Amino acid sequence: MTNITIIGAGTMGNGIAHVFAMKGYRVQLVDISEASLEKALATIDKNLGRMVQKERITAADQADTLARITTNTDLKSACADADLVVEAATENVDLKLKIFKQMDEAAPAKAILATNTSSISITKIAAVTSRPEKVIGMHFMNPVPVMKLVEVIRGYATTDEVNDKIVAVSKKLGKVPTEANDYPGFVANRILIPMINEAIYTLHEGVAGVQEIDTVMKLGMAHPMGPLQLADFIGLDTVLAICRVLYDGFGNPKYAPCPLLVNMVMAGKMGRKSGEGFYAYTKGSKEVVVSKTFA
Ligand code: NAD
Numbered sequence: 436m437t438n439i440t441i442i443g444a445g446t447m448g449n450g451i452a453h454v455f456a457m458k459g460y461r462v463q464l465v466d467i468s469e470a471s472l473e474k475a476l477a478t479i480d481k482n483l484g485r486m487v488q489k490e491r492i493t494a495a496d497q498a499d500t501l502a503r504i505t506t507n508t509d510l511k512s513a514c515a516d517a518d519l520v521v522e523a524a525t526e527n528v529d530l531k532l533k534i535f536k537q538m539d540e541a542a543p544a545k546a547i548l549a550t551n552t553s554s555i556s557i558t559k560i561a562a563v564t565s566r567p568e569k570v571i572g573m574h575f576m577n578p579v580p581v582m583k584l585v586e587v588i589r590g591y592a593t594t595d596e597v598n599d600k601i602v603a604v605s606k607k608l609g610k611v612p613t614e615a616n617d618y619p620g621f622v623a624n625r626i627l628i629p630m631i632n633e634a635i636y637t638l639h640e641g642v643a644g645v646q647e648i649d650t651v652m653k654l655g656m657a658h659p660m661g662p663l664q665l666a667d668f669i670g671l672d673t674v675l676a677i678c679r680v681l682y683d684g685f686g687n688p689k690y691a692p693c694p695l696l697v698n699m700v701m702a703g704k705m706g707r708k709s710g711e712g713f714y715a716y717t718k719g720s721k722e723v724v725v726s727k728t729f730a
Contacts, residue, residue, distance in 0.1 A: 443524035449475035450579025514541035523551040539564035549573035554680040557590035567592035619684030634662035639695040663713040667706030
């Protein structure tokens with residue numbers, strides 16, 4: 436495997452490009468937006484620069500890594516020589532089905548088609564292609580250059596051979612792959628999202644405030660971030676979307692999203708990316724903003 440094409444150059448796409456290029460793979464990074472591609476290259480350059488400062492790589496490594504990444508707004512030509520295509524576009528099922536049809540038409544028959552989806556069924560995505568046995572979930576964590584985990588998710592038709600190749604390539608990237616079957620939320624989000632939702636219920640029902648809830652989980656359970664701070668980091672709209680995937684997928688009321696989460700998303704309070712969620716983010720500092728008026 437030498438040629439990797441990555442579809443989507445946002446938060447995850449640029450990180451995925453970074454780690455593949457660092458390990459010597461030739462990377463084509465694709466986005467519909469030129470601005471996203473420029474921003475992605477600048478982010479990769481900045482993150483590599485930070486690694487040079489920390490003396491983890493040399494300036495020559497930085498230059499070589501960047502030289503292995505080319506950008507493209509044309510998915511078809513970018514997939515033509517791919518051994519592996521990793522889709523990391525916006526989390527929207529119709530969009531992903533459309534992109535997978537295009538990837539299937541454009542990539543060589545031998546190519547593996549992977550998705551970085553957080554919650555959409557791999558089996559559903561695979562079903563729109565002519566090669567469901569070569570479709571697999573490759574779920575990187577954010578920020579990709581830092582986080583060690585890759586969840587490898589087999590769709591209903593994914594073969595052992597394809598699964599083993601993706602496990603091996605994840606290890607080559609210096610990651611630790613875990614294998615899972617394709618059920619709503621896979622492993623990571625099936626456990627994480629109900630915990631975050633329960634933290635929001637705990638706030639909503641007035642059991643404790645934002646800081647108390649986050650402090651309990653940080654100091655009591657040794658979590659590096661409290662669940663409400665983590666929800667802000669992930670994006671409250673994303674948390675809600677994954678909650679709904681779990682609720683719809685299992686038909687179990689225990690996954691029902693907390694009404695406070697629904698309200699905050701409707702109010703445009705998406706967390707860090709909108710500047711405000713459970714905390715307000717101003718000039719690098721954060722302060723609690725969700726008060727008892729919401730409880
Ligand atoms: P993002 O919004 O930062 O980036 C998405 C990118 O996809 C944008 O640059 C957009 O222009 C591009 N795009 C949209 N349509 C496209 C198309 N037709 N062709 C090519 N590019 C297109 O999103 P993100 O946070 O990077 O998430 C990407 C994927 O990774 C999603 O499936 C998400 O669920 C998953 N994921 C996200 C995180 C996270 O913490 N952000 C963690 C794990 C997995």
